Amino acid sequence: GQQVMQIPQYQHVQEGEDFTTYCNSSTTLSNIQWYKQRPGGHPVFLIQLVKSGEVKKQKRLTFQFGEAKKNSSLHITATQTTDVGTYFCAGEPAGANSKLTFGKGITLSVRP
Amino acid sequence: NAGVMQNPRHLVRRRGQEARLRCSPMKGHSHVYWYRQLPEEGLKFMVYLQKENIIDESGMPKERFSAEFPKEGPSILRIQQVVRGDSAAYFCASSPNMYEQYFGPGTRLTVT
Numbered sequence: 001g002q003q004v005m006q007i008p009q010y011q012h013v014q015e016g017e018d019f020t021t022y023c024n025s026s027t028t029l030s031n032i033q034w035y036k037q038r039p040g041g042h043p044v045f046l047i048q049l050v051k052s053g054e055v056k057k058q059k060r061l062t063f064q065f066g067e068a069k070k071n072s073s074l075h076i077t078a079t080q081t082t083d084v085g086t087y088f089c090a091g092e093p094a095g096a097n098s099k100l101t102f103g104k105g106i107t108l109s110v111r112p
Numbered sequence: 113n114a115g116v117m118q119n120p121r122h123l124v125r126r127r128g129q130e131a132r133l134r135c136s137p138m139k140g141h142s143h144v145y146w147y148r149q150l151p152e153e154g155l156k157f158m159v160y161l162q163k164e165n166i167i168d169e170s171g172m173p174k175e176r177f178s179a180e181f182p183k184e185g186p187s188i189l190r191i192q193q194v195v196r197g198d199s200a201a202y203f204c205a206s207s208p209n210m211y212e213q214y215f216g217p218g219t220r221l222t223v224t
Contacts, residue, residue: 009152033212042203042215043155088154099168100213102147104154
């Protein structure tokens with residue numbers, strides 16, 4: 001079946017450093033979504049990317065969808081302690097009737 | 113507009129009992145999804161429903177688990193004869209359009 005991979009599972013950065021994480025799918029996707037989950041909380045929708053090569057920005061967060069629509073990246077500029085949490089990517093395979101496959105997520109910790 | 117509501121937030125059941133988890137989607141959302149999350153794991157898709165219909169239940173165990181989304185009232189995820197391995201956080205999400213999903217706060221099920 002389809003797999004969505006996020007490696008590594010944990011990353012620690014110093015406040016102010018930049019952070020980039022990647023998401024790779026075993027199959028071509030119709031769209032990819034990113035969610036953030038704070039400790040003890042629930043996933044919160046961040047963004048959806050649909051077009052090949054698409055880039056979207058939300059303040060200090062930049063999301064990109066690969067040209068082949070099989071991978072995506074999330075870049076955070078100048079991390080802050082409020083960026084702490086687990087970031088999940090979720091892919092919808094082409095023709096999958098909106099069923100999302102989530103990666104295991106990357107848990108980001110930020111040292112003040 | 114109230115968010116996705118789930119209740120109860122915490123549920124403790126003894127082995128062999130039934131667990132009934134409720135989800136009220138956001139107003140105007142007709143698509144409901146159930147996910148299961150184990151500690152430090154991603155979200156595992158269980159079932160996708162629209163009003164009165166199960167669209168995709170490929171992630172749901174064949175036995176003991178069932179889900180419904182009646183014409184009136186919340187969506188229900190039912191687990192019969194619970195076992196310790198059913199202990200997890202169960203999240204419901206709703207969507208207006210089969211794209212971005214809005215998650216509820218989850219029900220944390222503990223089986224003793």
